[in-house]
Amino acid sequence: MKNFEYASPATIEAAVGLLEADANVLAGGTDLLSLMKEGLASPKRLVNIKEIRELQGIEFDDAKGLHLGALVTFAELIGSRVVRDHYPSLIQAAEGVSSPQIQNMGTVGGDLCQRPRCWYFRNGYGLLGLKDGESMPRAGDNRYHAILGNSGLACFLNPSSLAPGLIALGGKVHIAGPSGTKEIPVAELFRIPKSDSEQELNLGDGEILTSILLPPSGAKKMACYEVRQRKVLDWPLAAASVAIEMSGEQVSSARVVLGHVAPIPWVSSSAAEALIGKPLNGETAEEAGKVALKEATPLSRNRYKVRLARTAVKRAVMMAAGMEV
Numbered sequence: 001m002k003n004f005e006y007a008s009p010a011t012i013e014a015a016v017g018l019l020e021a022d023a024n025v026l027a028g029g030t031d032l033l034s035l036m037k038e039g040l041a042s043p044k045r046l047v048n049i050k051e052i053r054e055l056q057g058i059e060f061d062d063a064k065g066l067h068l069g070a071l072v073t074f075a076e077l078i079g080s081r082v083v084r085d086h087y088p089s090l091i092q093a094a095e096g097v098s099s100p101q102i103q104n105m106g107t108v109g110g111d112l113c114q115r116p117r118c119w120y121f122r123n124g125y126g127l128l129g130l131k132d133g134e135s136m137p138r139a140g141d142n143r144y145h146a147i148l149g150n151s152g153l154a155c156f157l158n159p160s161s162l163a164p165g166l167i168a169l170g171g172k173v174h175i176a177g178p179s180g181t182k183e184i185p186v187a188e189l190f191r192i193p194k195s196d197s198e199q200e201l202n203l204g205d206g207e208i209l210t211s212i213l214l215p216p217s218g219a220k221k222m223a224c225y226e227v228r229q230r231k232v233l234d235w236p237l238a239a240a241s242v243a244i245e246m247s248g249e250q251v252s253s254a255r256v257v258l259g260h261v262a263p264i265p266w267v268s269s270s271a272a273e274a275l276i277g278k279p280l281n282g283e284t285a286e287e288a289g290k291v292a293l294k295e296a297t298p299l300s301r302n303r304y305k306v307r308l309a310r311t312a313v314k315r316a317v318m319m320a321a322g323m324e325v
Contacts, residue, residue, distance in 0.1 A: 225315040
């Protein structure tokens with residue numbers, strides 16, 4: 001690990017002022033410190049934001065919805081009665097991160113901003129895993145790579161546990177930076193890079209994700225379902241989050257978002273359309289799963305993920321409907 005400066009500001013404004021092109025935000029540190037130890041990140045300055053009170057706490061209002069400070073830990077999220085009562089799909093997603101250490105140190109903001117777990121990236125071959133201009137994931141071991149959104153050079157997976165559920169629920173993020181503050185949908189925080197010079201997050205120099213906002217949940221039916229190889233700490237092979245509104249016995253609106261299958265959390269409009277106007281039952285749940293993966297383009301060794309992702313969508317819909325899975 002190379003030498004670096006360390007700063008611990010007490011306000012968002014001071015933190016923004018300390019961030020430069022060669023500086024990094026330090027929150028839980030569960031990902032950044034590993035990157036630094038592996039030589040994949042070498043910031044000249046670490047800006048510790050853990051002392052900034054404005055970035056902490058969970059607030060809920062029946063009319064306004066939920067406010068999560070970026071520094072809320074997974075343990076705090078899981079332990080929140082108001083989140084469990086009004087946004088159970090977020091609890092389901094958070095509980096998938098089973099390590100007590102990560103739950104107590106990892107933050108909701110850090111979960112959205114963590115770097116991909118692609119082993120080519122983690123072994124120093126860049127975000128796109130290129131060697132001599134050729135894609136290593138496409139030619140090599142791609143068992144855990146993208147099956148959607150991989151038409152370009154990007155084959156890595158977005159690793160966020162919370163993003164699919166936040167997007168399904170219409171979540172937004174607040175971002176502070178040198179030009180002031182802004183609010184964008186959670187979905188717009190992510191992008192698919194076209195070259196190694198691009199990042200996978202829409203955060204500019206000096207910008208900090210400060211909070212997450214969710215509208216009132218109302219009568220939405222929601223669920224998150226993950227398919228895992230094992231129950232110990234590991235990333236899912238596929239996941240799906242759904243948020244559904246009913247009009248009588250039929251679905252009036254729906255959002256279906258897949259995780260761990262694409263370089264960004266994958267919003268499936270076609271799966272949502274397959275649900276609208278239909279009753280919630282096993283048949284419509286299965287159809288939503290099929291439609292969601294209709295445009296999948298698996299690589300040479302990850303075709304199995306298509307079936308797993310279909311299952312994740314089907315079971316998320318069934319869970320939201322209160323059916324056994």
